[in-house]
Amino acid sequence: MKIGIVCYPTFGGSGVVATELGMALANKGHEVHFITYNQPVRLDFISYNLHFHEVALEEYPLFQYQPYELALSTKMVEVVERYQLEVLHVHYAIPHAYAAYMAKKMLSDKGIKVKVVTTLHGTDITLVGSHPSYKTAVEFSINMSDEVTTVSSSLKEDTLRLFNIQKDIKVVYNFIDGMKYEMADEEECKRNAIANENERILTHISNFRPVKRVLDVIQIFNEVQKEIPSKLLMVGDGPERSKAEKLAVVLGISDKILFLGNSNEVAKLLCYSDVFLLPSETESFGLAALEAMAANTVVISSNTGGLPEVNIHGETGYLSDLGDVNSMANHAISILKDEAKLLELKRNAKEHTKLFSLDKVLPQYESIYKACF
Ligand code: GMT
Numbered sequence: 001m002k003i004g005i006v007c008y009p010t011f012g013g014s015g016v017v018a019t020e021l022g023m024a025l026a027n028k029g030h031e032v033h034f035i036t037y038n039q040p041v042r043l044d045f046i047s048y049n050l051h052f053h054e055v056a057l058e059e060y061p062l063f064q065y066q067p068y069e070l071a072l073s074t075k076m077v078e079v080v081e082r083y084q085l086e087v088l089h090v091h092y093a094i095p096h097a098y099a100a101y102m103a104k105k106m107l108s109d110k111g112i113k114v115k116v117v118t119t120l121h122g123t124d125i126t127l128v129g130s131h132p133s134y135k136t137a138v139e140f141s142i143n144m145s146d147e148v149t150t151v152s153s154s155l156k157e158d159t160l161r162l163f164n165i166q167k168d169i170k171v172v173y174n175f176i177d178g179m180k181y182e183m184a185d186e187e188e189c190k191r192n193a194i195a196n197e198n199e200r201i202l203t204h205i206s207n208f209r210p211v212k213r214v215l216d217v218i219q220i221f222n223e224v225q226k227e228i229p230s231k232l233l234m235v236g237d238g239p240e241r242s243k244a245e246k247l248a249v250v251l252g253i254s255d256k257i258l259f260l261g262n263s264n265e266v267a268k269l270l271c272y273s274d275v276f277l278l279p280s281e282t283e284s285f286g287l288a289a290l291e292a293m294a295a296n297t298v299v300i301s302s303n304t305g306g307l308p309e310v311n312i313h314g315e316t317g318y319l320s321d322l323g324d325v326n327s328m329a330n331h332a333i334s335i336l337k338d339e340a341k342l343l344e345l346k347r348n349a350k351e352h353t354k355l356f357s358l359d360k361v362l363p364q365y366e367s368i369y370k371a372c373f
Contacts, residue, residue, distance in 0.1 A: 001369055002031045004079055004114075006072070006100065007091040009040040011236065011262050012207055013287040014121035017151070017174055018091040019043050024177070024362050026050040033079055035072070041264065053079050069095040069102070076103035080114045087369045089117045090145075093124040094134055097141035104144075115372035118145040119172070120159055122284030125150075126305070127211065130162040139163045146372040149365075152306030155284040170368060173309075174287045175361035176353060180267045181294040189271035194258065200230040200336045203273040203297065205266060205288045206280075208238030213302075215240065216279040216325050218247045218257070220300070223329030225256055228336045232257045235269055270295035274342060275332050281322060283307050290356055293317075293349035298342065300332050310356075316349040 003025060007018030019040040026032045026049050033051045034040060046052060055075045057066045076088060076099065088103065090096035097118040107114055118141070123129075129138040142148055142165055149172045150156040156169045195201050202221055206212040214234070221232040234244065234257060241259065248254040263269060270276070276292035278301040283289075285306040289299045293310075299317035301307050302324075313319045318331035335342045 001087060001366075002033075002083060002085045003369065004033045004035050004076065004085045004088045005091070006035050006076070006088060006096045007040065009034075009036040009038040009043075010207075011041055013174070013285070014092045014119075014124075015040055016042055016287060017121070018089075018119075020175070020177065020358075021089075021362070021365060023050065024358055025365075028362065031083070033083060033085060035075055035079055037068070041262075044264075051083075069099045072096070073099040073102040073106065076100060077106050080107055081110070081112060085114060087115045087117060087372060089119065089365075089369070091119045092121050093118060093129055093138050093142060095137075097145060098137050101141045101144045115146040115369075116144070117147045117149070117368060117372065118142060119149045119151070120155060120169075120284075121151055122155060122282070122305070123211065125155060125159050125162060126282050126284065135163070139165070143167055147368050149368060151285040152309050154306040154309060158284075158305075170364075172361060172364045172368070173356050174285045174290055175356050175358050176290055176294045177358045178294060178353065181270075181291075189268075191272045194233065194272050195231045196229070198229050200224075200228055200274045201233065201272045202230060202275045202277055202332065203233040203235065203270060203292065204277045205235040205269075205292070206238070206278075208236050208240045208244070210240060211281045211283075212238075212240070213279045213281055213323075214244045215247055216323065216328070217277045218244050218251065218253075219325045220277055220279065220329045220332065221257065222251050222253055223326065224332050224336065225253060227333045230256070230336070233269060233273070234259045235261075235263055235266070237262050266291055267295060270297055273297040274336060274346075275300055276317075277328070277332070278302070278307070279320075279322075279325070279328055280304060280307070286310050289317075290353060294353040296346045296350050298335060298345040298349055300328050302328075312348075312352060315345070316352045317345060 008015040019042040303319035320327035
């Protein structure tokens, strides 16, 4: 098939899922066209059937805000027409689903048909989408999509609760390419470059937005390091990073925390880790947790949103109530003290990721594309 993929080209989970999906579809022989304002960060190759089209914005002094949807829908029309795309798969409703609806309308006036598949990722529904400034347009563009998917059952429930939706919503989980983590296993994992022999390693990866509660991560680690010699790797960047760095200084633990910034080497960084911390306020799925589990890492998380669909309490890690830093710290301490339990949970975590393999998820998206016709 000829498929256009629209996403945020950044380190956020929706962009990562969209990019990995596009690359996998191209590997399987589909013709894939990314339509974004930058080359997606995980897009590491371009080939004869994998293309990238930049959405360029024209600055004009009259505009306080650049009309991105206009530029995006114009680019969509251009690319669909030129390459005869059959499907536009838009990731994250705002503003992508709305722009796709406009593109579809403009194309229809030219006698060209294209189908729109919208994948809802999380904050486009739970935090931003349901805001009164956007709700009407988001609801409209979901209902106007040919097919709609969410990345967890929890997000499907949230969508039905927060919007008046007339479409059937299909759940297609986030996925991982297990091969990437096998390769990281085989490579020399230079753990001792990060920590001493006797130290445990805890990791957090996110975009450091308030919803990720990175200050909770620091507080949890503070409790853990009082009992267990350990280091914390903070991977990513975003608005809460400097607050987290300051808190580490105030607590006197900054020498035990490495702020590494954004990285494309997630698999390599996770190979060091014993425990992954994800105390998010809300998390539609928690792709970062799944990636950690694929790298044999036990997940200590909040029990919000779709996290219980990914992290199984007592089997692959532990779930605690939102904000219950002590409970999360106690879970981490108890498993880090018990080598046998830690190894058991690590094995379970890795095993559980097989449910979310690329091989299982790719055919689901392909049949959704076919269902549009
Ligand atoms: O984690 C973020 O805030 C980024 C956001 C995004 O859309 O880029 O991630 C959301 O989509 C991911 C991929 O589907 C999910 O795994 C994340 O759980 C979800 N984030 C939230 O719901 C907060």
